[in-house]
Amino acid sequence: MSDATLTRIAEALERLRPAPAQTPDWAAAEAFVWHADPDRLEPVAQVNRVDLPLLLGIDRARDTLLENTLQFARGLPANNALLWGARGMGKSSLVKAVHAEVLAQNLPAKLVEVQREDLPSIGRLLSLLRVAPVRVLLFCDDLSFSHDDQHYKSLKAVLDGGIEGRPENVIFYATSNRRHLMPRDMIENERSSAINPSEAVEEKVSLSDRFGLWLGFHPCSQDEYLAMIQGYCAAYGVKIDADTLRAEAIEWQATRGARSGRVAWQYFTDLAGRRGVTL
Template sequence: MTGRRDLWERIASALDRLAPPVAAPVDWLSHCAYVWDGGSARPIVALETVGLAKLRGIDEQKSAILANLKRLAAGAAAHDMLLWGSRGMGKSALIRAAIDELASGDDGGVALVQITSGSLPRIADLLVELGGQERAFLLYLDDLGFDSGAAQDNLALRSLLDGGVMARPANVRLAVTSNRRAIVARDWDESNARHERDERDNALALADRFGLTLGFHPCDQETYLEILRAYTDPLDIEVDEEEALRWTIARGSRSGRSAYQYACELAGRAGLKL
C-alpha cells in the first residue's frame, strides 16, 4: 500500500509541475491603467504621459475628451470615441494625458485598459469582469487598422459598440485611435473589386458606431513651433527656428511627434532630461 501511495503522490506532484500556475485575481481598483491580452490583465504602475499642458494645437479635442471622460467617471452617459487623423498629432498622447489628469479627481477618475492586438474576440470575458467593479473604465485600442480579410476583429468590435446580444456595462466605454476615419486597411485601393468594397463598407459601418469622432490634422508651422516651445521653454532651451524646421523636412513630417523628437535632441545636447 505504501508503494502505491508513493506512486500516486509522485504522479500528483508531476501534474502540479506541468499545470500552469493559477493567475492571481486582478485588483481593478488600485492602478490607473492595465494591459489586457485576451486572458489576463497586467497593471501599469505609472502611466507614461507628457501632460495635457504640453499638448498644443488640439484644444477642441482636449476639451471634448475631458468632458466625455468626466461624464464616464461620474456615472453619467458617455460616448465611445474614435480619434482619427495624421500620425504624430497627439491621439494616443491625449488619451493617456486625459486619464492621468482625471486620476487626481475626487471621483477616482477612469482606469485605462489597453486591449492588445488579436484579443477582441474574447472581449466579452473582460466586460463581465469590469461590469462588477465600482469604477469607470476606458477600453483603449491604439492604431487600429483592419488588414484585408480580418473580418473577425471587425465584427467583434462592431458587436461591442452596438448590436451585440450582451449588454455593455454602463461603466465601460471605448476609445480607438486610427490613422483613417474609416478604419480600413492601410493598403486600400479604390480600384479593387466588389469584395474589397464590401470590406470598406464594413469599416465605415464600424466608424459610424462611435458617438464622439474627433479628427487630428497636420499642424502648420506656427503650431509646430508652439508645440516645440511647450517642451523647451520650461528647460530654458533656446530654439533656432530654421534648424527646427529643417528637422521636420528631413523627417517628412511636421507634427507634435516631430516637435517632441526635436525637443529631445535639444535637451540631450544640453545634458538635460525632457
Template sequence: MTSSEPYDAPSLSRAAEALERIAAALERLVPAAPERQDFSAADAFIFSAHAPHLSAVARVNRVDMALLRGIDRLRDILTDNTERFARGFPANNALLWGARGMGKSSLVKAAHADVNTRLSGVGGLAPLKLIEIHREDIDSLPLLMGVLREASYRFVVFCDDLSFDAADTNYKSLKAVLEGGIEGRPQNVLFYATSNRRHILSREMVDNERGTAINPGEAVEEKVSLSDRFGLWLGFHACSQAEYLDMVFGYAEHFGLAQDRPAIEREALEWAITRGARSGRTAFQYIQDLAGRLGKRLD
C-alpha cells in the same frame, strides 16, 4: 470482437486515456477566466488575452495636458466626454483618427489623468481606470467586458492604432461589443480608439468587398458601419509651421531648454524637413535630441 463479447480491461483503459487526452486538449482551447482583479492597485492596466490577465501599470507613459498644443478644441471635447462618464452620466465611445504623431494616444492618456486629478476628493466618485487592450487581442473584448462588468469602478478601454486588413474578421467582435450585441457595452465601460484611418478598415479591404459582392453597396456599408459605433469622431490634421514651433517651444520652456530661441527655431525646422513631417511627435523627438546634446534630463 462482436457486440456480444465483453470489453477487455486494456481496451477500456486505452479508451479512457484517449478521452482524457481529448478533454485536456479541448480545455486548452478554451480561454481561462481571468483571476479576480484588484483594481485599487493602480489607475491603469494592460490586458493580455493569452493568460488572460490584467497587469497594473505603476507609472503611465504620458504627456502633461498643458504640453499638447494645437488641439485645444479636441482636448476640450474628449476631456468633457471623459469627465461626464467618470461622474456617472452618459458619454460616447470615441474614435480619434487622422495624421500620425499629432497626439491622439497622448490625449487619451492625458484626459484620463486630468479627469482623475480634477475629481479627486469628490465625494462618492472612485478613480476612473484606464485599460489598454492591444489590437491583436480585440477578439477577446467580450472576455474583458465580462470581467469589467462586475467591477465597482468605471473604465475607459483604450486601443491604440486600431485598424483591420483584408481577411481580418475581428472587427465583427468589436461591433457587437460597442453596440448591437445582446449584452452590449457595460454601463461602466467606455471605449476609446485611435487610428490613422477614419473608417478603421483599409481601403483595399473595402474595395475588395465592393468588387466581389453581389450587392457592393451593402458590402461596403457593412464594413464602414464599424466607425458608426463611435459617437465621437475627433479628427487630427497635420499642423502648420507656426503650430509646430509652438509645440517645440512649449516643450523647450517646460524642460528649461529655451535659452537660444533663434537657434532652436532653425534646428527644429531643419529637423522637421529631414523627417518629412511636422507633428507633436517630431517636435518631441527634436527636444529629446536637444536635451541630450545639452546634457539635460527630461524628468
C-alpha cells in the same frame, strides 16, 4: 470507447481550456494592460504620458474628449470615441493625458489598454469589467483592419454590446490613422468584387459609425510646430535662443519630411540631450 477513455479525453480538454481571468486588484494601479492566453489584466506601474497643457494644436479635440470623459467618470451618459487622422498629432497621447486629468479631479476611473491582436478575446474582458467596482476607460491604440481581417466583428461587442449591452461602467476609445478603420483600396475592392457591393461595404464601413464621437487630427502648421517645442522647453527648463531654436527645429522637420507633434518631441528630446537636461 470505455468510460475511462472518455474521462481522460474530457480531462485533457479541460486542461486546454483557458483558465478564467482572476479579478485584478483595482487599487494596485491607475492603468492596466489586457493580455490573452492566458487572460489577465497586468497593472502598469507608471503610464507613459505627457501633461494635457503640452498638447497644442488640438484644442477642439482636447476639450471635447475631456468633457466626454469627465461625464463618464461622473456616472453620466457619454459616447465611445474614435480619434482619427494624421500620424504623430497626439491621438494616443491625448487619451492618456485626459485620463490623468480625470484622476487629478479625484474621479477614480481606470485606463485599460487592449491590443488590436487581442480583440477576439474582448468578450471575456467585458465579462470581467462588467462586475468591476470601478469605471473603466477601455483603450485600443492604432486600430485598423486589413484585407480578410475579421477582428472588426469582435469590436462590435464593445460598441453595441449585443443582447447584454455595453457594460454601464465601460467606455471605449480608439485611435486610428483611418477614418473608417480600413484602407480605401479594401473598400473599393469590396465594391468591385462583392455580389452585393453596397451591403459588403456597409458591413465594414459602418463600424466607425458606431462611435458617438469622431475627433479628427490634421497636420499642424509651422507656427503650431514651433509652439509645441517652445512649450516643452518651458516645461522642462531648457534654455535656448529663439532664433537658434527656430532654425534647428525647421531643419529637423525638413530632414524628417514631416511636421507633427511627434516630430516636435523628437527634436526636443535631441535638444534636451545636447543641453544635459533629463526628461
